[in-house]
Amino acid sequence: MQIRINGEEREVAAATLEELLAELGYGDQLVGTALNLDFVRAKDRADARLKQGDAVEILAPKQGG
Amino acid sequence: MDDPLTLYGEKFASRLLLGTARYPSPAILADSIKASGAEIVTISLRREAGGSRAGRSFWDLVRESGAKVLPNTAGCRTAKEAITTAQMAREVFGCDWIKLEVIGDEDTLQPDPFGLVEAARSLSAEGFRVFPYMTEDLVLAEKLLGAGCRVLMPWAAPIGSGRGLNNPYGLRALRARFPEAPLIVDAGIGAPSHAAAAMELGYDAILLNTAVARAGDPATMARAFALSIEAGRAAWLAEPMTPRDLAEPSTPLIGRAFDEGAA
Numbered sequence: 001m002q003i004r005i006n007g008e009e010r011e012v013a014a015a016t017l018e019e020l021l022a023e024l025g026y027g028d029q030l031v032g033t034a035l036n037l038d039f040v041r042a043k044d045r046a047d048a049r050l051k052q053g054d055a056v057e058i059l060a061p062k063q064g065g
Numbered sequence: 066m067d068d069p070l071t072l073y074g075e076k077f078a079s080r081l082l083l084g085t086a087r088y089p090s091p092a093i094l095a096d097s098i099k100a101s102g103a104e105i106v107t108i109s110l111r112r113e114a115g116g117s118r119a120g121r122s123f124w125d126l127v128r129e130s131g132a133k134v135l136p137n138t139a140g141c142r143t144a145k146e147a148i149t150t151a152q153m154a155r156e157v158f159g160c161d162w163i164k165l166e167v168i169g170d171e172d173t174l175q176p177d178p179f180g181l182v183e184a185a186r187s188l189s190a191e192g193f194r195v196f197p198y199m200t201e202d203l204v205l206a207e208k209l210l211g212a213g214c215r216v217l218m219p220w221a222a223p224i225g226s227g228r229g230l231n232n233p234y235g236l237r238a239l240r241a242r243f244p245e246a247p248l249i250v251d252a253g254i255g256a257p258s259h260a261a262a263a264m265e266l267g268y269d270a271i272l273l274n275t276a277v278a279r280a281g282d283p284a285t286m287a288r289a290f291a292l293s294i295e296a297g298r299a300a301w302l303a304e305p306m307t308p309r310d311l312a313e314p315s316t317p318l319i320g321r322a323f324d325e326g327a328a
Contacts, residue, residue: 021115024114024115024116025115026115026116027115027116029115029120029121030120030121030157031157032153032157033153037145037146038149039149039152041156057149057153058112058113059110059113059150059153059157060111060112060119060120061108061110061123061127061157061158062108062109062110062119062120063085063086063087063094063123064084064107064108064111064136064137065086065087065109065137065139065225065275
């Protein structure tokens with residue numbers, strides 16, 4: 001299905017947010033996630049089901065002022 | 066001198082908060098944090114492609130510095146974006162402090178006061194300790210305190226501009242109106258003299274980034290800022306004299322030579 005990941009349209013096979021992170025190669029990276037602008041806790045990612053057209057944000061620690 | 070900075074019940078010896086962006090290298094960032102003596106550093110969350118471990122290594126560097134982190138919501142344009150980013154930051158960094166940025170104007174990066182108050186109220190209710198990046202507006206300050214903020218962070222000038230204190234009158238008025246609230250000048254500081262001037266106005270601390278990161282020698286500039294902030298704080302505590310328009314001799318007039326009027 002087609003979803004939007006960090007602002008880019010992608011075709012993915014994952015059915016949940018947890019599967020999506022694995023599919024995209026995030027592995028054990030430290031990231032925060034949001035689905036359609038709502039925060040999704042790490043422990044809830046397995047239950048967060050994806051559907052066509054969803055917008056996912058995956059954010060990692062970065063330099064900031 | 067025992068004069069700690071107290072923010073949300075936590076005490077710090079340093080009154081300099083340092084941003085971690087725009088340094089020439091991670092090593093120079095680490096050196097600059099050390100030279101600054103900063104006990105609090107700001108940090109962000111950004112998009113990163115899967116497979117890259119840049120975020121993890123950066124986070125390791127910051128943790129090794131020993132400084133407390135103040136995550137920000139930099140770049141957020143709406144209260145909703147800022148709230149969601151703050152929630153993500155709390156989980157990733159394990160910290161309920163948040164530097165709340167809701168940007169309202171692209172050219173000046175001026176904060177959106179309405180989105181700021183909305184986000185501050187919501188985040189405070191969720192248990193966040195909110196550090197709002199704001200203008201020096203008195204009414205906005207009142208609303209943010211009412212929304213649960215216990216610290217305020219007015220700008221000196223637009224982010225990254227290095228212009229110094231654009232509105233000293235407004236900053237002085239804010240200090241006078243809220244004598245009990247910790248006030249941190251955030252954004253626009255370009256030189257150590259700007260930081261000293263803000264501290265002489267009675268500000269409690271300075272948050273800066275670009276002025277150090279973009280200096281020719283960031284670590285030395287970090288040290289220069291630490292000294293200027295210490296000097297400005299000491300000057301404020303020592304109660305600066307009131308300026309006058311006319312001269313007043315510093316040497317006593319009585320007993321001067323060639324005084325025809327002397328008895």
